[in-house]
Amino acid sequence: MTPNFDSIRPYYDAEANAAIRTIVNDPMLEAMMGFTFPSDTQEHWKNLMLHTHSLRDFQINFIYPAVRKVLEKSSDGLSTGGFEVLEPNTAYLFISNHRDIILDTSLLNACLYENGLVLTTSAIGDNLIQKPFLHTLSRLNRNFAIKRGLQGRALLESSQLVSAYIRKSLLQENRSVWTAQREGRTKDGNDATHKGVLKMLTLAENDSDAFGYFKKIKIVPVSISYEYDPTDVLKMPELLAKSRDEKYVKSENEDFLNLLRGIIGTKKRIHIQVNGILDQEIYQIAESGQNLGEKLSSLAELIDAKICGGYKLWPSNYVAHDLLYKDHEYVDKYTAGEKDAFEKRLLERVDPKNQLMVQNFLSMYANPVNNQKLALSRS
Incomplete structure (x- = not known):
């Protein structure tokens, strides 16, 4: 039986226009578009938006210009490397380090678009999209939700659903997928792949050899580096709590403040590095004779080496x-x-x-x- 993805999926194209109409007069969207198109009238961009009927058109005509404007206003430019190894009309699983809530995936998709490559459907924690406007915007931007704070059976069922959605995107829809190498952003600069993320990806594999799933897809490790982390100071309270071995509790609007600071805060230079496609390395691990846990550990170490090795170090x-x-x-x-x-x-x-x-x-x-x-x- 095909799983029901309605609780986590982006909108379908047939739903895009109706969703746009629910937010087109929202003050947050008006502010966002005013920033993106400062010389345009509200009437003009709203008219264009009301005539938008696909997620791709929404992303290219509104999200992409917004990302370019953010780069113009809050950075000293974006450089890239390694995109030439990627092929058009091909789905990849991009696994990257994660520093900024919104920009990491937005910048990657901007680069994919500029290189004529398949855009991603991207994972986002549902804690970040609690506000109705942000929930609608994220679904229009082809995000799929990862439910946070679950335990036991609920966590397993949620992980199985996400795994099935990712598998369907990659192997049936030829849609690239972005996921971070771990849950949440890296706060201390130590980019490490959590084995649990890789384990989750295999849950929808029907084959008795769960690791065989990685031979069917194309994994691309990606390194994203900001010269200045726009949210560096906001990460301090959590790091202090961790250093004192204390439990950290987020404030009510902390995620939203991090989101805004990431967008408007100073970043200086930014670099995105594509670190090749894991192909032969996957086959070597698959044939290593290790058990599944050991294979996942080997894959995590490989992804870490690629991401850390490709990281652009700034002054x-x-x-x-x-x-x-x-x-x-x-x-x-x-x-x-x-x-x-x-x-x-x-x-x-x-x-x-x-x-x-x-x-x-x-x-x-x-x-x-x-x-x-x-x-x-x-x-």
Whole structure:
């Protein structure tokens, strides 16, 4: 029996126009489009939107220009690498590190569109789309929901449904899929693939060899790096709680504030690196004689090596590393001006008397340097 995906799926094209009509006069959409099309009239963009009847048209005519405007206003530009290995009309499972709630997937899709490649359907935690407007917008932007806070049987059933949806997208609809390498964003700069994410992907595989699923799809590890993390200071409370071994409880509007800060906050330069298609490596793991758990661990380590190895290290990362370890190992990787700018950012966001906070802030930027060094030493 075909699973019912209604509780998690994006809109179908046939539902797009009706959904648009429910939000076209929403103040949040008006603000978003006013930002995207500053010289346009509300009447004009609303008329175009009311005549939109597919998710692709909505993404290309409204979301894509919004992303380009965000880049123009809050960054020093986006660079890319590795997209030439991807082929048109081909579905890929993009597994990436995750730093920003909305931008990670939006920027990847902008790059896919500019390269004539299949856009993704993208995972998003349902905790981020509780507001009706955001829920509708995310479904129009081809997001599928991951239900958070479940346990036991409910968690298993939810994971099975998501797995089946991803499998259907990749193998039946020829639709690319984006998922983060772990639940939630990386807060401390240590990008690590959770084996549970890979396990979830295999749940819909009917074959007795669950790992065989990975031979049927095309996995592409992606590295996303921001010179400045626009939400760095917002991640501090959770990092402090973790360092004290305390349970962290989010404030009521924390996710929404993180979302907004990620969009409008300063990022400086951004780089997205496609780290090849895992093909021969998957077959080698499949034929290794390991049990499923060991195979998933090997695949997680492989994805980590690709993501960390392909991560674009910026002057901010090298400055933070030298400040954290109180040395000058990477002094040739940044200028005095770049160091001054980073130190100014640090002092603006963190109380210099709070050494734990300073250490957490610096580690967030320095850990990718250590992780890449380790990944390259193993390759």
